[in-house]
Amino acid sequence: MTETRHTRLLIIGSGPAGYTAAVYGARAMLEPLLVQGIQPGGQLTITTDVENWPGDTTTTGPELMQRMEAHARAMGTEIVSDHITALDLSVRPFVATGDTGTRYTGDAVILATGAQAKWLGLPSEERLQGMGVSACATCDGFFYRGKEVVVVGGGNTAVEEALFLTNFATRVTLIHRRDSLRAEKIMQERLFRHPKIRVLWDHTVAEILGGDDGAGVTGVRAAHATTGDAQVIPCDGVFIAIGHAPATELVRGQVEMHHGDYVKVKPGTTETSVPGVFAAGDVTDHVYRQAVTSAGMGCMAALDAERWLAAQGADAPVPADAEA
Numbered sequence: 514m515t516e517t518r519h520t521r522l523l524i525i526g527s528g529p530a531g532y533t534a535a536v537y538g539a540r541a542m543l544e545p546l547l548v549q550g551i552q553p554g555g556q557l558t559i560t561t562d563v564e565n566w567p568g569d570t571t572t573t574g575p576e577l578m579q580r581m582e583a584h585a586r587a588m589g590t591e592i593v594s595d596h597i598t599a600l601d602l603s604v605r606p607f608v609a610t611g612d613t614g615t616r617y618t619g620d621a622v623i624l625a626t627g628a629q630a631k632w633l634g635l636p637s638e639e640r641l642q643g644m645g646v647s648a649c650a651t652c653d654g655f656f657y658r659g660k661e662v663v664v665v666g667g668g669n670t671a672v673e674e675a676l677f678l679t680n681f682a683t684r685v686t687l688i689h690r691r692d693s694l695r696a697e698k699i700m701q702e703r704l705f706r707h708p709k710i711r712v713l714w715d716h717t718v719a720e721i722l723g724g725d726d727g728a729g730v731t732g733v734r735a736a737h738a739t740t741g742d743a744q745v746i747p748c749d750g751v752f753i754a755i756g757h758a759p760a761t762e763l764v765r766g767q768v769e770m771h772h773g774d775y776v777k778v779k780p781g782t783t784e785t786s787v788p789g790v791f792a793a794g795d796v797t798d799h800v801y802r803q804a805v806t807s808a809g810m811g812c813m814a815a816l817d818a819e820r821w822l823a824a825q826g827a828d829a830p831v832p833a834d835a836e837a
């Protein structure tokens with residue numbers, strides 16, 4: 514028989530937004546249930562140093578997220594290892610279905626599903642994923658000890674990945690499609706100063722080379738953004754760091770979106786177009802996309818949810834087949 518779990522507050526996602534919502538929701542006595550998804554701890558678990566989390570001059574992403582999880586648990590949140598595959602916002606209570614087969618019903622839902630890495634969309638990129646093409650230097654950088662790598666992108670992630678990869682690679686080429694980076698200035702300075710890193714400006718990756726006879730990546734063919742002139746850069750690994758897209762598949766067609774698939778919220782709140790459904794963090798933020806802003810929105814979402822639930826009056830009816 515399918516297990517059904519009911520909660521006043523269902524939180525989907527375990528990044529800074531989800532865990533912060535959990536801390537506030539638990540302290541509001543809502544006994545939240547948080548579903549972690551396939552990336553417990555979220556995006557920060559794939560990075561190393563974090564230097565802009567207030568109160569910690571330096572920490573690491575995985576350590577910070579472990580502390581957030583422990584904090585959410587200590588306050589009374591139930592944390593579940595599952596991935597939501599379907600979410601029905603047309604019924605009350607809302608119904609989420611997990612990969613494990615468990616049904617989760619929630620009187621209110623906080624959507625904190627964050628964002629996922631974007632890819633260039635090249636056939637060669639898809640073919641060589643796991644054979645030298647990666648979107649996570651902290652996960653795969655170790656394999657490039659004594660080798661040459663390419664990083665694609667011009668934001669904070671690309672610069673961080675390039676700097677991190679210098680711990681292993683002999684040479685890192687950052688390929689960027691424009692002539693200036695959008696990464697923070699302090700990060701740019703570190704990048705430009707590093708003797709192992711060179712930047713190939715105004716170029717895009719036309720093709721990732723390799724894969725013949727089961728071999729991995731052997732290089733990239735880069736084309737000049739305006740002239741189209743191509744050059745081959747030999748390398749053993751390619752790290753794609755061109756940003757992230759919001760993880761909104763669960764609510765597509767159910768809540769209003771804007772700015773290319775980000776969940777739209779009422780300005781100054783976390784209220785989506787569906788009453789009782791709140792969104793926090795990168796899933797709704799096309800501007801800031803930081804750990805601290807996500808955490809801030811997680812706090813707002815829990816407070817918004819608490820007020821909304823209180824305004825509904827007595828507890829919403831619990832489904833007959835639900836466990837406590």
Ligand code: FAD
Pocket residue numbers: 525526527528529530531548549550551552553554555556557559560562563564565595596597598625626627628629670673760763793794795796802803804805807
């Ligand atoms: P995320 O961290 O993206 O977490 C989303 C969560 O939702 C995950 O737990 C996932 O498992 C879950 N989820 C998704 N879909 C489902 C589903 N269907 N069912 C259940 N769960 C689901 N920001 C900084 O402030 N400082 C930094 O130094 C910094 N470094 C970064 C380094 C890298 C490499 C990257 C990629 C980002 C970095 N950021 C940094 C940005 C920061 O990580 C994000 O802004 C922040 O993690 C967003 O938090 P979030 O809670 O909104 O979502």
Ligand code: NAP
Pocket residue numbers: 565632633665666667668669670671673690691694695717754755756757800801802803
């Ligand atoms: P981002 O800021 O959106 O930058 C993406 C980069 O990739 C841009 O330089 C963009 O070029 C380039 N790009 C996008 N699509 C491309 C394509 N198809 N081909 C080639 N290049 C492409 O993404 P991000 O660097 O992942 O950062 C996401 C958010 O997380 C940001 O808010 C960032 O501040 C935050 N973050 C913070 C830290 C930190 O604080 N230390 C670390 C990592 C990430 P253009 O510049 O031409 O648009």
